[in-house]
Amino acid sequence: MSRKVGIIVSVVLAVVFTLGIMFAANQKYADVKRTVDAVKVVQFIPQGSEIKPEQVTTVKVPEALAKDLVKNPNDIVGKTAKVSMVEGQYVYLNSAEGKAKNPNMVEVCVPVDLSSSANVTAGDTVDIYMVDKGAEGRQAVEIYRGARVLHSYDQQGKEISPVQKVEAADAVSPQSMRVPAAVSVEVPKEAAAAIVQAGSKKAVYLVKAN
Structure with missing residues (x-):
């Protein structure tokens, strides 16, 4: 009797373990599928120039990959590019600043x-x-x-x-x-x-x- 109980318990644990793996896999898949907006460069932006609205756009990217990316173009448009940005690249946080131009x-x-x-x-x-x-x-x-x-x-x-x-x-x-x-x-x-x-x-x- 105890042997049958042990087998049943083992089967139950195996099922629970399998379900746990499936749930975790589904959760990871859902995390990968979840997307957010990210700002992407569509025209070359020279270092030191003012970022214009037509030079950037927003695209959907996996949320897990967007941690260090600018999400809203309003956060960088009108600011000065700290580095040159080429067409097709994503805009990272702290890559632009609101530095005033030298009046001289x-x-x-x-x-x-x-x-x-x-x-x-x-x-x-x-x-x-x-x-x-x-x-x-x-x-x-x-x-x-x-x-x-x-x-x-x-x-x-x-x-x-x-x-x-x-x-x-x-x-x-x-x-x-x-x-x-x-x-x-x-x-x-x-x-x-x-x-x-x-x-x-x-x-x-x-x-x-x-």
Whole structure:
């Protein structure tokens, strides 16, 4: 009799154990299926630039993977990007800040081509030169040293992302549109006039700093 009782108890325990495993598995599966909103980048965001509404969107991700992600775009739109963010990546907490712009610095956009742009993208640091094409020997004069590149635009006015940047040897291909046609730099107010004047003559040459 005691042997039968032992068998019955063992069977009951086995059933309970199996049900417990199934419940735990179902719970984990439910946790994986549970999703929340997360902010994702849809346009390249350069470091130091203001995050605009059209540069981000919200997508559904598993709740377990969203712990360190920004959930609401309103939490970052209008703030300054601490790091560059490429298209397709998720926005992590503390990757943007509400830092005010330096009132002594301004943004200047100048026309460039393959040779004069140094093939720069946002985040690069450049020295800015003016080349007097009318002078004998085409003399170059340094206008400003250590300018931060805020934006680099292609011939269609689209931002060139560093992950899409082409090498100079490849950029001469007619099929390639990733050649800078205009570059926006951050410079002190007192240097802006000279850079604008040189840009109006298409005489700006950028030298990428190390």
